[in-house]
Amino acid sequence: xxxxxxxxxGSVRRQIARLWPSGVRxxxxxxxxxxxxxxxxxxxxxxxxFAQHAGPVHSAVRTExxxxxxxxxxxxRDEVKPDGVGWWEVALRGCYFLxxxxxxxxxxxxxxxxxxAFPEVADRWWHWALLVAGSxxxxxxxxxxWAAMRVDLFPAFLCRRLSNLHFNAPQHEWNETAEALAKxxxxxxxxxxxxxxxxxxxxGCIAQVYKGETIGKxxxxxxxxxxxxxxxxxxxxxxxxxxxxxxxxxxxxxxxDVLNAGECVDEFASTVxxxxxxxxxxxxxxxxxxxxxxxxxxxxxQPVEAxxxxxxxxxxxxxxxxxxNELDDSHRRKLARLGVQAFLEMVFNHHFVHGDLHPGNVLxxxxxxxxxxxxxxxxxxxxPKQIRDMRDLFQAIARGDGQKAGxxxxxxxxxxxEEEKVENFLTSISNxxxxxxxxxxxxxxxxxxxxxxDVLSTCYECSVKLDPKFATIVASIFVAEGLGRLLDPNMxxxxxxxxxxxxASG
Numbered sequence: 001x002x003x004x005x006x007x008x009x010g011s012v013r014r015q016i017a018r019l020w021p022s023g024v025r026x027x028x029x030x031x032x033x034x035x036x037x038x039x040x041x042x043x044x045x046x047x048x049x050f051a052q053h054a055g056p057v058h059s060a061v062r063t064e065x066x067x068x069x070x071x072x073x074x075x076x077r078d079e080v081k082p083d084g085v086g087w088w089e090v091a092l093r094g095c096y097f098l099x100x101x102x103x104x105x106x107x108x109x110x111x112x113x114x115x116x117a118f119p120e121v122a123d124r125w126w127h128w129a130l131l132v133a134g135s136x137x138x139x140x141x142x143x144x145x146w147a148a149m150r151v152d153l154f155p156a157f158l159c160r161r162l163s164n165l166h167f168n169a170p171q172h173e174w175n176e177t178a179e180a181l182a183k184x185x186x187x188x189x190x191x192x193x194x195x196x197x198x199x200x201x202x203x204g205c206i207a208q209v210y211k212g213e214t215i216g217k218x219x220x221x222x223x224x225x226x227x228x229x230x231x232x233x234x235x236x237x238x239x240x241x242x243x244x245x246x247x248x249x250x251x252x253x254x255x256x257d258v259l260n261a262g263e264c265v266d267e268f269a270s271t272v273x274x275x276x277x278x279x280x281x282x283x284x285x286x287x288x289x290x291x292x293x294x295x296x297x298x299x300x301x302q303p304v305e306a307x308x309x310x311x312x313x314x315x316x317x318x319x320x321x322x323x324x325n326e327l328d329d330s331h332r333r334k335l336a337r338l339g340v341q342a343f344l345e346m347v348f349n350h351h352f353v354h355g356d357l358h359p360g361n362v363l364x365x366x367x368x369x370x371x372x373x374x375x376x377x378x379x380x381x382x383x384p385k386q387i388r389d390m391r392d393l394f395q396a397i398a399r400g401d402g403q404k405a406g407x408x409x410x411x412x413x414x415x416x417x418e419e420e421k422v423e424n425f426l427t428s429i430s431n432x433x434x435x436x437x438x439x440x441x442x443x444x445x446x447x448x449x450x451x452x453x454d455v456l457s458t459c460y461e462c463s464v465k466l467d468p469k470f471a472t473i474v475a476s477i478f479v480a481e482g483l484g485r486l487l488d489p490n491m492x493x494x495x496x497x498x499x500x501x502x503x504a505s506g
């Protein structure tokens with residue numbers, strides 16, 4: 001009996017370890033186990049209720065499908081089958097979250113009260129809060145990064161605080177990389193398929209990247225992206241925990257009236273899940289390459305079809321230097337214009353947008369005349385209606401018609417706007433548009449991101465609920481404009497943007 005119980009505990013301990021964020025080591029002292037068990041028992045009723053109401057989580061299995069000439073990648077796609085997350089997994093993850101964040105929750109009222117007399121107290125508390133958030137693992141970090149862009153859903157001060165979140169991405173060990181490659185290509189992968197440098201080029205929330213070379217008659221230099229071990233299961237458990245929390249929040253009238261938490265979690269999950277499957281990123285790369293086929297100035301790496309799987313992405317290695325390296329002013333202005341034009345083409349012509357164009361994902365080609373755009377895991381399609389909405393809004397702003405811009409936002413709100421807030425909303429939008437024209441729409445005076453933040457903040461204050469995809473487009477504009485601002489603060493964005501916007505179809 002004792003032996004059986006010890007084995008059972010060892011099995012449970014290994015399961016618990018799978019749920020903890022990478023880089024966090026757990027010590028199973030008697031006190032720790034007792035605390036976890038007590039917390040789990042406390043969450044048991046809620047976990048059972050959640051398990052009864054939550055739908056199953058789906059995982060991907062590989063199946064063969066017919067490819068087309070237009071999409072030369074992938075001979076695989078997702079076929080979903082139920083693989084439910086156990087309530088006990090969610091409860092244990094919830095325990096870890098509560099243990100990590102309880103001190104923050106307990107001290108928040110005191111920090112808020114003291115901040116009126118001692119503003120530095122709030123700064124220190126937020127610094128601590130962001131450190132704690134970073135310790136909760138990649139999914140929670142991505143959630144807060146997503147929330148930082150949603151000024152239409154959350155107060156502007158909160159979004160500003162969350163925008164300072166920095167995450168020290170975990171690095172997994174080389175033997176874990178070798179194991180992942182062996183699982184896909186077989187144990188002799190390093191003599192038959194790939195040669196890799198053991199030191200990674202970089203690491204992110206989801207995966208880390210190595211430089212290597214294919215083995216065969218025509219060897220190619222490649223970049224190999226390897227998903228962190230167990231990240232998919234952690235993501236499934238974390239998303240289920242978020243759904244459970246959202247279900248509780250939606251029962252509270254004071255929250256339900258201003259925020260549909262369930263919709264927020266579903267939207268967030270839809271942005272995270274494709275990032276965990278490397279085949280989705282490969283498809284994104286092929287689509288971007290097709291869209292920019294006639295533009296030699298914008299380069300996307302080409303995936304190696306035969307070597308791409310759910311956990312491994314192999315793409316041709318692109319030479320280049322970081323876009324923020326020392327360049328002369330004329331060169332920086334040229335690259336800034338090129339990047340902004342490419343982004344506008346994505347939004348208004350291709351209707352397929354790279355959602356993460358920060359400087360770390362942009363290289364200057366070795367000849368200095370082209371931009372190499374990397375990391376296409378975050379990408380989204382824009383529907384014709386959303387193009388029309390965005391085009392009409394930008395046209396109204398460009399013409400200085402604030403009343404028209406405000407009316408468009410009200411007409412396309414997801415729910416009716418209270419009558420007493422309509423006039424205030426229209427006046428606020430008109431004031432924003434007037435300020436825009438007073439600045440001449442120049443980035444050094446007032447950025448496009450600043451304009452849209454003001455618009456979304458006004459929507460939040462007046463309960464004008466926008467299409468989530470609109471906010472997603474705005475978030476990508478934040479990132480792209482940040483790149484433009486770094487390269488050329490004096491760029492006249494209106495002169496570049498208006499021809500593209502006016503030609504937009506939808």
